[in-house]
Amino acid sequence: MIKNRYSKLAAQSNHTNTTQAADGQLFTLDQRLGHDSFLLAQWQLCELRRFDDARYDWLMLVPRVANCVEFTELSESQQQQLATEIRQASLLLKQHGRGEKLNIGALGNVVSQLHVHLVLRSEQDPAWPGPVWGHSPAQRFDDASRAAELKRWQALL
Numbered sequence: 798m799i800k801n802r803y804s805k806l807a808a809q810s811n812h813t814n815t816t817q818a819a820d821g822q823l824f825t826l827d828q829r830l831g832h833d834s835f836l837l838a839q840w841q842l843c844e845l846r847r848f849d850d851a852r853y854d855w856l857m858l859v860p861r862v863a864n865c866v867e868f869t870e871l872s873e874s875q876q877q878q879l880a881t882e883i884r885q886a887s888l889l890l891k892q893h894g895r896g897e898k899l900n901i902g903a904l905g906n907v908v909s910q911l912h913v914h915l916v917l918r919s920e921q922d923p924a925w926p927g928p929v930w931g932h933s934p935a936q937r938f939d940d941a942s943r944a945a946e947l948k949r950w951q952a953l954l
Contacts, residue, residue: 822863827910832858833935835943837950842878845886847946850935854894854917856886856917856950865911868903883913890917893953904930 826844834846834857842862848855854900862871871879887899896917903913916929924932938946 824861824863826859827908827912829908830857830910831940834842834878835947837947839884840882842875843882845882847950848914848916848935849937849943850929851938851946852923852936852944854890854896855915855929856890856915857912858886858915859881859910859912862911866905870896870911879913882897886915889950889953890915895919896922900929 833850837847838845843858843860846857848857894917896919898918900916900918
């Protein structure tokens with residue numbers, strides 16, 4: 798278990814805004830990422846976010862590096878830290894998520910800000926075996942379900 802490895806933020810901090818970046822500059826989360834997800838935690842480099850679609854256990858890592866679009870724009874140490882955080886989020890999903898096959902991707906064709914999707918897939922999910930992106934509209938959490946999902950993941954951190 799990964800308990801207490803990274804600092805957590807309170808549920809009320811789930812707002813798209815400008816914050817201190819991991820590299821000391823100002824970091825602004827893309828509005829589309831903020832609209833489509835909610836914050837679970839601030840890790841050393843990334844925001845760990847839950848994609849707002851109840852059908853999938855879907856996490857996102859967004860490096861808090863100002864104006865970062867490509868993996869190669871991260872410093873070598875940031876690249877290593879991102880790899881560490883991808884591994885940690887992957888373990889969380891595999892150990893506590895619903896599904897069998899972990900998909901990891903950083904496309905950036907619609908939202909250019911560097912972000913990494915981690916989706917735990919199942920043969921029973923509605924998009925299987927195709928990609929989840931663009932398959933169908935997200936089934937967003939209602940307020941109570943969102944609060945429960947936030948509590949579920951933060952209890953595992």
